[in-house]
Amino acid sequence: MSAQDKPQYSEPVYTTAVDRARYPFYIPNIEKKLVPETRELLEKYSHIPLEQQSEHVHKIRDQAWQIRAYPCTGVGAWLVPQLCKLPIYPEILRRVNAGETFVDIGCFVGHDLRRLAYDGAPSNNLYGVDIVSHWDVGYEMFRDHDRFRATFIEADILSDAPALMLLKGKIDILSVTQVLHQWDWDAQVKVAKVLTTFTKPGSLIVGNQIGNPNAQEVTLKSVSVPMWRHNPASFEKFWAQVGNETGTKWEVQCWMRSFQEMSWDSKDGAWMEEGVGIIEFVVKQV
Numbered sequence: 001m002s003a004q005d006k007p008q009y010s011e012p013v014y015t016t017a018v019d020r021a022r023y024p025f026y027i028p029n030i031e032k033k034l035v036p037e038t039r040e041l042l043e044k045y046s047h048i049p050l051e052q053q054s055e056h057v058h059k060i061r062d063q064a065w066q067i068r069a070y071p072c073t074g075v076g077a078w079l080v081p082q083l084c085k086l087p088i089y090p091e092i093l094r095r096v097n098a099g100e101t102f103v104d105i106g107c108f109v110g111h112d113l114r115r116l117a118y119d120g121a122p123s124n125n126l127y128g129v130d131i132v133s134h135w136d137v138g139y140e141m142f143r144d145h146d147r148f149r150a151t152f153i154e155a156d157i158l159s160d161a162p163a164l165m166l167l168k169g170k171i172d173i174l175s176v177t178q179v180l181h182q183w184d185w186d187a188q189v190k191v192a193k194v195l196t197t198f199t200k201p202g203s204l205i206v207g208n209q210i211g212n213p214n215a216q217e218v219t220l221k222s223v224s225v226p227m228w229r230h231n232p233a234s235f236e237k238f239w240a241q242v243g244n245e246t247g248t249k250w251e252v253q254c255w256m257r258s259f260q261e262m263s264w265d266s267k268d269g270a271w272m273e274e275g276v277g278i279i280e281f282v283v284k285q286v
């Protein structure tokens with residue numbers, strides 16, 4: 001394939017470099033991220049004994065790192081439950097149990113989808129979308145090849161992949177966690193406008209991303225791409241713009257959390273700008 005014929009993906013170039021030593025966000029020992037909820041999931045859902053879990057997740061993290069060098073892969077952030085900590089999680093679970101569809105955009109190994117399945121959601125109502133497949137790594141992580149029936153779509157969310165087209169206007173709950181922050185304001189608007197094409201009145205868009213109480217664009221040395229950091233005020237303005245430009249209306253709830261409140265390590269953000277935190281959100285189409 002010539003360089004010209006190569007598909008153009010929307011992910012930043014730094015993510016394809018896998019040289020651990022060059023990145024401040026490859027933390028060799030991520031055992032602290034094996035929090036009690038994750039230990040329980042691995043023990044009761046995946047049947048991995050407690051004493052084997054540390055070795056298991058380190059092996060899985062390195063398989064994932066060989067695919068993409070994401071900061072959350074390196075620090076093991078995906079080991080700490082996020083979706084199920086949202087105050088709206090009981091409603092999400094109830095709605096998926098009642099037959100509604102749930103899509104995880106940027107699903108990585110499918111850890112949030114496994115949490116839903118463990119909590120009783122029928123896995124055939126679940127979809128995972130990712131620009132690059134970590135799906136087999138997910139089966140290896142959770143040892144559920146024989147029973148996990150979620151659909152995986154390997155596609156850039158900005159593309160017109162046929163499997164994505166089938167979901168347009170049909171999704172009840174869409175999760176986008178630790179994804180939008182990789183882009184600047186305009187690119188985030190572009191992606192959010194695409195997200196709205198999957199939803200309908202009553203749909204939820206939930207998740208979190210890196211934010212900062214001081215909303216700003218940052219370009220960090222180790223990733224060299226401009227990224228917009230939201231605070232709650234800028235996030236509300238952002239969704240007002242997305243709504244205006246798509247003719248849709250959104251009710252926004254969002255709030256900041258520290259790394260410690262997410263049960264991450266404050267050191268996990270040390271390679272980023274001062275004041276960095278997490279913005280969590282629940283956005284509802286009205």
Ligand SMILES: C[S@@+](CC[C@H](N)C(=O)[O-])C[C@H]1O[C@@H](n2cnc3c(N)ncnc32)[C@H](O)[C@@H]1O
Nearest residue numbers: 010011070072078106108130131156157177178
């Ligand atoms: C930082 S990881 C977050 C994974 C997971 N959502 C979590 O919170 O732990 C970002 C994920 O988004 C995926 N991703 C990035 N750009 C994407 C795009 N344009 N379309 C679909 N997935 C994308 C990446 O491959 C990766 O799995």
